[in-house]
Amino acid sequence: MANPLLAAEGGATHLLLGNEAIVRGAIEAGIQVVTCYPGTPSSEVPDTFYRLSPEGKYYFEYSTNEKVALEVGGGASLSGAMTLTTMKHVGVNVAADPLMTLAYTGAPGGLMLLSADDPGCHSSQNEQDNRYYARLAGIPVLEPGSAQEAKDMARDGLVLSRKLEQPFLLRTTTRVNHLRGPVKFGPAPDPGTPAGFTRNPSRFVPIPAFARTMHERLLDKLDELRKEAEKSPYNKIYGNGEIGIAATGISRAYLTDALKETGLEGAFKIMELGFTYPLPENMALDFMKGLKKVIVIEELEPILENDLRVLAQEQKIDIEIQGKGLLPRTGEFNVTMVANALRAQVGEQTFECDSCIPSELPQRPPNLCAGCPHRATFFAARKVFGDDALYSSDIGCYTLGLLPPLSMADFLICMGSSISAGCGASVASDKPVVAFIGDSTFFHSGLTGLASAVFNNHDILLVILDNHTTAMTGHQPHPGVEKTILGDNEHRLDVAKACEGLGVTQIRQVNPLNQKKTLAALEELKEMSGVRVLIAREPCPLHARRVYKKTPPMIAYVADSCTGRAECLDKLACPAFYKVGDKAAVNPILCNGCMLCLQVCNHIKSKKRGS
Amino acid sequence: MSDITPIRIMMTGVGGQGTLTATTLLAKSVLAAGLPVTSGEIHGMAQRGGVVESTVLIGCKSPKIGAGEADILMGFEPLETLRAMPYLRKGGLVLSSTEFLPPLAVSMGKMENVKIEEVQARVAECTDRAHYLPCQSLGQEAGAVQSGNIALIGALVATGAVPMDKETIAETIKANMPAKIVDVNLKALELGFAAMSEA
Numbered sequence: 001m002a003n004p005l006l007a008a009e010g011g012a013t014h015l016l017l018g019n020e021a022i023v024r025g026a027i028e029a030g031i032q033v034v035t036c037y038p039g040t041p042s043s044e045v046p047d048t049f050y051r052l053s054p055e056g057k058y059y060f061e062y063s064t065n066e067k068v069a070l071e072v073g074g075g076a077s078l079s080g081a082m083t084l085t086t087m088k089h090v091g092v093n094v095a096a097d098p099l100m101t102l103a104y105t106g107a108p109g110g111l112m113l114l115s116a117d118d119p120g121c122h123s124s125q126n127e128q129d130n131r132y133y134a135r136l137a138g139i140p141v142l143e144p145g146s147a148q149e150a151k152d153m154a155r156d157g158l159v160l161s162r163k164l165e166q167p168f169l170l171r172t173t174t175r176v177n178h179l180r181g182p183v184k185f186g187p188a189p190d191p192g193t194p195a196g197f198t199r200n201p202s203r204f205v206p207i208p209a210f211a212r213t214m215h216e217r218l219l220d221k222l223d224e225l226r227k228e229a230e231k232s233p234y235n236k237i238y239g240n241g242e243i244g245i246a247a248t249g250i251s252r253a254y255l256t257d258a259l260k261e262t263g264l265e266g267a268f269k270i271m272e273l274g275f276t277y278p279l280p281e282n283m284a285l286d287f288m289k290g291l292k293k294v295i296v297i298e299e300l301e302p303i304l305e306n307d308l309r310v311l312a313q314e315q316k317i318d319i320e321i322q323g324k325g326l327l328p329r330t331g332e333f334n335v336t337m338v339a340n341a342l343r344a345q346v347g348e349q350t351f352e353c354d355s356c357i358p359s360e361l362p363q364r365p366p367n368l369c370a371g372c373p374h375r376a377t378f379f380a381a382r383k384v385f386g387d388d389a390l391y392s393s394d395i396g397c398y399t400l401g402l403l404p405p406l407s408m409a410d411f412l413i414c415m416g417s418s419i420s421a422g423c424g425a426s427v428a429s430d431k432p433v434v435a436f437i438g439d440s441t442f443f444h445s446g447l448t449g450l451a452s453a454v455f456n457n458h459d460i461l462l463v464i465l466d467n468h469t470t471a472m473t474g475h476q477p478h479p480g481v482e483k484t485i486l487g488d489n490e491h492r493l494d495v496a497k498a499c500e501g502l503g504v505t506q507i508r509q510v511n512p513l514n515q516k517k518t519l520a521a522l523e524e525l526k527e528m529s530g531v532r533v534l535i536a537r538e539p540c541p542l543h544a545r546r547v548y549k550k551t552p553p554m555i556a557y558v559a560d561s562c563t564g565r566a567e568c569l570d571k572l573a574c575p576a577f578y579k580v581g582d583k584a585a586v587n588p589i590l591c592n593g594c595m596l597c598l599q600v601c602n603h604i605k606s607k608k609r610g611s
Numbered sequence: 612m613s614d615i616t617p618i619r620i621m622m623t624g625v626g627g628q629g630t631l632t633a634t635t636l637l638a639k640s641v642l643a644a645g646l647p648v649t650s651g652e653i654h655g656m657a658q659r660g661g662v663v664e665s666t667v668l669i670g671c672k673s674p675k676i677g678a679g680e681a682d683i684l685m686g687f688e689p690l691e692t693l694r695a696m697p698y699l700r701k702g703g704l705v706l707s708s709t710e711f712l713p714p715l716a717v718s719m720g721k722m723e724n725v726k727i728e729e730v731q732a733r734v735a736e737c738t739d740r741a742h743y744l745p746c747q748s749l750g751q752e753a754g755a756v757q758s759g760n761i762a763l764i765g766a767l768v769a770t771g772a773v774p775m776d777k778e779t780i781a782e783t784i785k786a787n788m789p790a791k792i793v794d795v796n797l798k799a800l801e802l803g804f805a806a807m808s809e810a
Contacts, residue, residue, distance in 0.1 A: 015635070015638055146649070174653070178652050180648075252672075253649075253673040253674070257617070257672050334678075336680060353679020355679030355737075356701065359694070359733060364714040569719045577719065
């Protein structure tokens with residue numbers, strides 16, 4: 001049975017994840033090219049496209065990073081293909097360079113950039129608000145607040161992008177990406193083939209002489225786009241009152257529920273914006289007319305709030321505008337928070353939910369899985385370097401090496417920074433520097449840092465944790481993988497050869513599950529200076545089970561001779577271990593059979609799984 | 612849609628336990644019953660053995676449940692039931708498993724876990740509407756430990772706290788789950804329903 005997301009006909013209603021809804025919307029628009037770099041909370045969009053790619057009528061790729069993804073997407077759109085490029089919010093930092101120029105050149109085939117923002121830092125290093133990028137670059141913004149809107153805005157944004165030949169930003173937040181709701185499907189016409197490239201250097205080659213004109217063209221386009229926002233079905237005004245409420249994105253859902261909760265449905269004039277930039281100024285003026293006060297409900301930065309202030313000042317409207325004074329600039333909102341902001345406006349008592357008091361309980365932090373090869377690498381590195389080295393970490397599962405007892409992350413800036421920030425630290429500190437980077441992150445943005453490290457002759461030991469997949473974000477392929485869910489990688493890039501090509505002369509490769517060899521390699525590299533690379537190669541056990549269909553035949557158990565020394569418990573922190581009385585034990589269901597523990601203690605033995 | 616009295620259901624469990632499968636099944640059942648539904652989940656780091664929280668909301672636009680907003684709390688693991696209690700409004704309904712999946716600090720012998728009696732006593736301070744089921748055991752009885760989550764959904768339907776019958780859930784299981792696990796889950800649904808009806 002073909003996947004319903006690919007169905008040509010409309011009419012059916014399905015319960016979809018916000019990210020699946022975006023996929024369907026793009027298919028309904030006639031998407032021809034999809035590029036991405038995965039990242040929570042955006043990943044289910046490209047992963048769904050990838051899974052469906054054997055049956056889909058589009059080209060799909062996992063690019064090596066977000067800059068590459070947007071450049072591939074931009075080139076495809078310049079050549080007439082309707083294109084979607086997806087990434088998480090911090091990925092847009094990486095892709096910012098092409099983004100700025102694509103707003104100038106425009107996107108003849110249509111181009112939508114999905115930026116999945118993460119208020120509350122559920123799975124990110126910051127909560128930057130990428131609506132600023134739209135203003136910096138000059139690209140229109142759509143902000144869905146439900147699964148249906150995620151689908152419809154992906155479709156309508158792409159269609160409008162092709163019509164006006166300008167890139168669009170689909171800006172979601174974690175709640176929208178990961179909500180589920182009913183979605184009514186529209187028809188999905190055959191996308192046909194892209195129109196092809198039409199040569200026009202004055203439009204597509206931004207040398208200074210052309211760029212000045214391109215900037216003027218962009219400003220004209222923004223005026224056109226503003227007119228589209230004025231008549232957009234995603235923007236509406238309703239209700240009456242002296243106080244106005246303006247809301248964007250998912251905050252509109254909190255507002256709707258809060259109005260019902262408080263019984264204040266008729267008390268306010270409301271403006272809901274889904275097409276939020278350029279600001280539909282006539283609509284906003286209409287909204288502000290006759291109001292004494294406007295309350296703006298938007299998560300993170302006061303962007304609509306400030307847009308309305310500017311408009312009011314320009315138009316000499318005497319009106320009070322409040323937003324961040326009432327609701328926080330950090331984290332996510334919820335219904336009670338918004339309901340209390342509404343109650344305060346009408347002089348009603350705010351309502352503190354009579355909830356149960358939190359208890360002090362044992363925490364359940366995320367942890368490296370049983371059998372994770374990173375644990376073995378970290379264990380060996382700690383044995384060789386102890387607390388003497390500075391550990392420069394990077395972004396991936398291995399960031400969890402931060403937690404004791406491994407404690408293998410002293411600093412982290414962003415994707416790829418383990419190498420370059422490690423180099424900086426080695427210049428300023430007299431301590432040895434050990435940097436850790438995953439294979440996917442190495443191809444994402446480690447290559448340039450490593451070239452620079454070699455060129456500048458830095459003193460750094462780089463450990464590449466090669467687990468053959470992009471584990472953290474859900475096991476997506478990257479250039480170095482051997483296999484994917486769809487088959488063998490026929491164009492595999494070898495990590496060691498890449499390092500060699502970049503001029504590294506001291507490269508060792510080990511399987512970290514072999515502690516003896518790993519320790520020997522680390523000891524040897526420790527004594528050298530300059531750029532040294534250790535590649536720790538062993539597949540992620542989850543990936544191995546799923547794609548290699550491999551589960552180790554043997555598992556570990558603790559023999560009766562266990563002396564209760566507890567080194568296994570104290571130094572490995574493997575989730576398969578537990579304590580019974582004074583002795584350690586291994587849960588046979590959780591044990592993955594990596595056999596690291598056998599190399600740590602003589603009282604741990606192996607046996608056949610299931611015996 | 613706005614005529615329906617909102618019902619907010621908070622669900623909590625441990626990564627890998629099948630909490631999200633149960634959440635999606637319940638959400639699809641609500642849709643199949645012709646009711647407006649939104650559901651929410653948080654992915655990412657939580658999958659590495661951490662806490663997994665998810666929601667099913669009937670008659671709401673928001674997919675999120677804030678402190679004190681949940682009408683119903685379903686805990687697939689008792690320590691997580693207790694941790695999620697601040698989401699429950701006072702007097703709300705609690706359905707919880709009694710069988711622990713100890714966190715690492717506990718299994719490593721670094722910390723003492725709470726006892727089930729303590730969980731029950733602390734829940735009782737917030738609400739007198741609480742029901743406890745040995746979910747993993749019921750799941751094993753049905754044929755697969757993960758189906759214990761579906762037993763808890765069976766118990767939920769038996770309380771009458773959601774406007775849905777057991778048959779709607781059963782039809783949704785048949786329509787959405789892989790054929791080889793349908794029977795196990797149907798049995799778990801019956802076991803949970805029966806356990807609640809007898810209580």
